[in-house]
Amino acid sequence: MKSRFSFVFFIVLLITILVPVSASANESDYTVYINDKQLKTENAPITRDNAIYVPLWSVLGQLNMSAEDNNGVLKINHPYRILLIKSDQNMMTYFGRGMDEHNTRLDYPIISQDYVLYAPLTFLSEYLNMQIAYGENGRIDITAGDFSKDISWTTLSKNKYTIDTAAKKLYQDSVAESFWSNNPVLWNKNKLVGNVTLQEKYVQQTIVSYSGLTVTFVNSEKQYTVTFNSLETIANTFLLSDPLDNFTWSKDIKTLIRQGYARIGMTQEMAILSWGVPDDVNKSASKYLYSEQWVYKGSKFNNSYLYFDETGKITSIQN
Structure with missing residues (x-):
């Protein structure tokens, strides 16, 4: 009996040694401080593609910085600019203090993981004017100004319409790009694709390139580029397979x-x-x-x- 117990104990011990224990989602090699105060968060920093990401809402909350949903897009109110972002997409639109509009693509986009938004440190430094410093033992210091300043200039009715329009466009462009990326081959429901008339419907259309609602296709007939006016139009134009194959x-x-x-x-x-x-x-x-x-x-x-x-x-x- 004693021999059997010893054998079982040995097996359990061997498994414990050989099989690594998975780290919990909250464990991290980094500790973040904002203005010398440790970041209060239930979600630890993560790394992806050699970039360090921090939980965005926790950072914004500790700085009393406002953000909200706008037509399915995250709108961040900065004292000197307004930023519009869709998570897991590299497209971003932002407005300067004079409401000058800028469109760019992020090298490291804001990502979502387990229902939490994470922002890369490069985003905080490049677009939110935060200073990033790396210390010993995984310490990261973020130095930021007073982001609770008055930003009433963003609430003017004429600016609200401009921002809402840009947010809607960014949302449509982002969703369209996800669709093109996930479905590189499509079949047209009708001969008319946008403003281009094809000889036949239910023909394979292969995507060559895309940017937002604009996409370039090639088929057995020709190559052509179409700009759609809505996501609904895209859905009404294409099928994911040839219905005649059945x-x-x-x-x-x-x-x-x-x-x-x-x-x-x-x-x-x-x-x-x-x-x-x-x-x-x-x-x-x-x-x-x-x-x-x-x-x-x-x-x-x-x-x-x-x-x-x-x-x-x-x-x-x-x-």
């Missing part, structure tokens, strides 16, 4: 659908992929006959009609 229809049928044509004998599913969902549907039935009329309105179709029989196939087309 069907074993003939190549001829798929080509007609990509070109936006309807043909007698097509099914209702084919018709929807080619012409879209109809504006109106009229049904008529008798003892001997069933007919279904699909109505397409607007300048694109100029009141066109598809007629289906009881099997759900097109029997007649009226333009």
Whole structure:
């Protein structure tokens, strides 16, 4: 019994030695002081890409510096400028005291981790006028001025509109760039992509480059650049895959659908992929006959009609 206990104890001891204990999220090699006062925070500094990050809200709070959400963008009120930032994106817009607007890209953006925003020390020094000094044993000293100064100049109605507009644009540009980055290959829902008309829809569009809502594509036909006016327009323009891949229809049928044509004998599913969902549907039935009329309105179709029989196939087309 004693021998068995000794063996188990040895195994436990061996595992303890060989398997490193994970450091808690609050442990750090750095201790931060702001104006000689240790930073009060539940979130320790972290490192990423060889840069040191500190919890942003804790820093702003200790300096009595105001910040708020503005149209999904973080707005930081500095005595000499207003900064608009979206976390995990390198785009930033800021306004000087004279409301002169600047747009830049950060080498080290503000990041979010475990629902906490972290700012790189370079951001604090370059854009918030803080002095950073590195001491022994991981001590970091941040020296800052009085950031609780009057910033009422930012609340003027004309400035508020300008700031809100810039925040909305920054949010849209940031979300769009995330979409382009995560989906480098897309398929167009229609022939018209922005102001560019393509020969077919449901064709692979590969992203070449992008900046905000502006993106350059290349496909089997050509390379082109489009600037979209909203995120909703982007969502209504593209698919993440080719919808025709799910069907074993003939190549001829798929080509007609990509070109936006309807043909007698097509099914209702084919018709929807080619012409879209109809504006109106009229049904008529008798003892001997069933007919279904699909109505397409607007300048694109100029009141066109598809007629289906009881099997759900097109029997007649009226333009």
